[in-house]
Amino acid sequence: MSTDSNSLSFASGWSENDWRSEAVERHFMDRVNEHADEEVEWEYHPDQQLGGFEEMHQLVQGGSVDMAITLPPYLPGSYQLSEVGLIPGLVTDQKSASESFWRLLSPEQDGTLFEEEFEPNGLRPVMASQVYPAELCMGSERIETIDEVEGKLIRTSGSIGEWTVNAMGASPVTMSGSEVYNALDQGTIEGTISPLTVLNSSSQHEVINYMTEDLKIQSFPEVYSMNVDSWNNLSDGTQEAFITAADEVITNRHDAMMDKVESDREAIGDSIEYYSVDDPNAWENQLSSVQDRWIESFDDQELAETVLEKFGSEA
Incomplete structure (x- = not known):
């Protein structure tokens, strides 16, 4: 974990060539810096460089990194409420579901999932989405x-x-x-x-x-979380930039995902x-x-x- 509030380490399991790396992770970093009063220096570790998806939670919870992708279904027993989107028939529209999920996670909105599951584990959700329905x-x-x-x-x-x-x-x-x-x-x-x-x-x-x-x-839930100490070390302006960027990423991810679905369908033939x-x-x-x-x-x-x-x- 960085000791400089303007320098943040970010770990992910997606490869740099994966569409989510560009449309979600890099887009989020760019939008944060677009809105922040001071530019954040990102130390980005994609492609499971620091560990597999199952290990990301431990990395960010223990402070080895400031921010990481944390997938509730990979953490059985710890984030059961956050798996709600996996229940059949609940997700009919991916974008609306992502917005609903984020409202439940965001402390600035409803925040139920933050209070019940993430805050007790020392984590602060910073963006989230539900994937295209299975x-x-x-x-x-x-x-x-x-x-x-x-x-x-x-x-x-x-x-x-x-x-x-x-x-x-x-x-x-x-x-x-x-x-x-x-x-x-x-x-x-x-x-x-x-x-x-x-x-x-x-x-x-x-x-x-x-x-x-x-x-x-x-629909599979994806959450990106920060170590709560890393979050608290951010300036008020940078925190506001994170909050604004989280909403913007939902739209960008949805648009990129629909493009991906169309291109995959064409490739499959x-x-x-x-x-x-x-x-x-x-x-x-x-x-x-x-x-x-x-x-x-x-x-x-x-x-x-x-x-x-x-x-x-x-x-």
Whole structure:
């Protein structure tokens, strides 16, 4: 962690060539300096130079870096409320969901997630977003009705992902993202739940033939956090610059993400058939049980229900 309030270290897992490095991280640094009364000297460490995604939280919490990407689903048990966007059906519009998520994180706005999960861990969220919603992707069988997915082996990860696949009537198979290609190719699994942008970057489009485009099953949360001591060392003007930049990044990320979705779809071409399911209400009704299961997983169920309502009313 830097001892100079105008010099900040920033660690991330995305490579410098990844679209998020430019559209989110570099854009944020540029916007901060555009608004700040004193220019911040950024020491930027992309591409997991200082550690993997799972280690970023420890790096920033321990003060090894001032700021880092902190992904709630990679920290089971610590940020359960912040995983709310993973619940099926809540995210229908990525930009609106990101704005709703940020309101819950930002101390200047609602701040519930900051008070409940980040502040107790010595972290101060500085920007956040929800990713493009994931869909059901199948290797060789087109699934149109909720009954047709029963018993299928579907890759997932995390508690909410497992509950979601179970709610469908399918059989959840837990594995890392790097294992999905071979598992689909060898028939170990029959499908996965994924956003389009992952299929192209991981080459999974080579082993996936069918993808829904209207289920919007879940959306992964991304949070960037600062060590609270680093935040408190910033001048009032620089803090205000961070707050302003956070709102601007949501719009820029959304626009860049939509460009990425379009370019990925063009790159994939005709190898995947995109389709709308029969009777989407039947899917929605069956998946709605995940909301109840999520709430019941908390000791303070009233708080969980409040977060769910606040997030869902805006997303």
